[in-house]
């Protein structure tokens with residue numbers, strides 16, 4: 160009797176793109192998809208805040224060979240907290256398709272901790288069919304240079320006197336570091352905004368935070384060759400011990416250091432004035448991230464706006480859907496945002 164040899168099933172490689180709010184994950188993904196050249200890449204996008212701006216940005220990119228059904232949005236909380244409820248069923252649906260994707264790319268929310276997500280790839284029915292090809296951590300290089308993720312040693316000492324289990328005073332630094340600690344590849348993005356000197360300082364700072372030597376690349380608008388980003392072959396699900404997390408040992412974690420809400424904004428008289436007002440709001444209310452769109456008088460295209468800290472970008476992108484000229488803006492910040500104050504500041508047309 161002969162026993163037929165069964166060919167090993169090829170595991171679908173999965174790339175995880177992580178990085179703090181506004182580091183440039185969606186921008187990198189758009190670039191990657193535009194260079195897919197017929198390769199079937201499915202994208203899973205997760206956002207903090209329920210408006211789904213990132214999925215929309217990717218869908219409206221008009222990239223040929225990138226059908227809408229290949230972009231799956233998970234807006235129901237942070238991936239790392241909803242792994243069993245949302246994430247695993249989504250992944251199973253993707254790989255059970257008659258023509259499964261050749262590669263899956265997951266864009267995590269800017270506040271997600273990668274480790275719980277990586278652990279999910281150890282689930283029995285998932286680990287036989289998928290492997291984590293690599294974790295790419297995007298760094299908002301100017302934000303690091305500005306010290307946005309830095310701890311204040313005095314504040315930590317004061318906090319630890321109250322609660323010795325604390326090791327950070329800045330919730331941003333904890334998320335930022337966890338994302339770095341999981342990386343196979345670190346991309347220093349937005350290098351157009353920094354001098355060579357400043358860049359070298361950030362590189363040294365990131366190197367000192369990494370638990371082991373990692374490839375670090377510089378990028379503008381996340382523009383990197385897909386051959387560099389895909390095919391890292393890291394098998395990260397088998398390598399979790401080398402990816403420490405501030406939450407190792409804890410059964411649960413929460414994102415209650417941060418909050419998000421969406422606001423309606425009336426039609427605007429002019430684009431520049433609106434964007435200036437958004438930037439002023441970000442400065443005054445210490446907003447981490449603003450994104451959405453507004454209608455502007457006399458324009459049939461909507462004004463898409465993106466803010467990271469006080470740095471804003473805007474563009475008229477796609478026609479407004481229907482006759483409704485109300486805009487929507489997502490606001491993300493540390494817990495305790497003055498929602499009423501922000502809402503009032505954005506009610507002018």
Ligand SMILES: Nc1nc2c(ncn2[C@@H]2O[C@H](COP(=O)(O)OP(=O)(O)OP(=O)(O)O)[C@@H](O)[C@H]2O)c(=O)[nH]1
Nearest residue numbers: 179180181182183184185186269349379380465472
């Ligand atoms: N100057 C500059 N801006 C960039 C670069 N890459 C991205 N941006 C801008 O940074 C802003 C945020 O970029 P996104 O790609 O939306 O960032 P993200 O990480 O997906 O954001 P979240 O999903 O909200 O965490 C946008 O306005 C981008 O146009 C870059 O290399 N240089």
